[in-house]
Amino acid sequence: MSGDEVNDVRDGSRGQETATGRPSPDADALAATVKDLEDRWRRALADLDNTRKRHARELSQAAEAERRRVTLAWLPVVDNLELALEHSQGDPAALIDGVRAVRDQAVALLASLGYPREDETGVPFDPVRHEATGMVDEPGAPPGTVVRVLRPGYGEPPERQLRPAAVLVSRKQE
Numbered sequence: 001m002s003g004d005e006v007n008d009v010r011d012g013s014r015g016q017e018t019a020t021g022r023p024s025p026d027a028d029a030l031a032a033t034v035k036d037l038e039d040r041w042r043r044a045l046a047d048l049d050n051t052r053k054r055h056a057r058e059l060s061q062a063a064e065a066e067r068r069r070v071t072l073a074w075l076p077v078v079d080n081l082e083l084a085l086e087h088s089q090g091d092p093a094a095l096i097d098g099v100r101a102v103r104d105q106a107v108a109l110l111a112s113l114g115y116p117r118e119d120e121t122g123v124p125f126d127p128v129r130h131e132a133t134g135m136v137d138e139p140g141a142p143p144g145t146v147v148r149v150l151r152p153g154y155g156e157p158p159e160r161q162l163r164p165a166a167v168l169v170s171r172k173q174e
Contacts, residue, residue: 070113077106110154118153118165121146128157131164141170 084098107117118129125132125144130153138147146167153165 073109073113074106077102077109080105114160115155115162118155119149121149125167125169129153129161129164130167130169132169133166134168135171136168137173138170139173143170143172145170 080098080102084095084102087098088095111117122141123146125146130146133150136147138145141147146165147170148168149165150168151166153161153163155161155163157164
């Protein structure tokens with residue numbers, strides 16, 4: 001029992017009845033208010049639950065739509081790879097040119113999705129953009145310069161980077 005309820009019981013104001021044995025009009029009004037508030041509370045809970053379920057459903061639908069959009073964007077790359085394989089019996093130089101064209105198409109698609117290719121050499125090593133896989137002596141290259149890209153990176157750091165570029169860096173020459 002709360003403190004207010006204890007006080008109500010002590011001073012006799014709770015549960016007072018009229019001479020006819022019925023609850024007082026104040027008690028009827030209070031009971032009606034409690035019933036109304038409970039009803040409103042239950043409706044609010046139901047609305048909140050429905051909103052949560054609708055949001056989860058919409059989020060799932062949006063994710064599926066985005067997956068579909070990206071997959072549809074990659075289909076031409078797959079189609080062109082299949083064409084290259086079909087023509088693999090022909091001129092090897094033409095096959096190599098075809099594979100390069102497909103690679104360029106895939107790189108352009110990644111850039112259009114917000115993940116441009118990072119494969120520059122001759123730039124200062126940046127640990128946010130690059131992953132140093134080794135140090136090499138490179139005559140003419142300033143120390144701490146990217147001299148070779150072993151694996152290109154994609155995206156713009158730090159938020160939109162899929163992976164950093166794996167690079168070889170020139171060391172200080174003694």
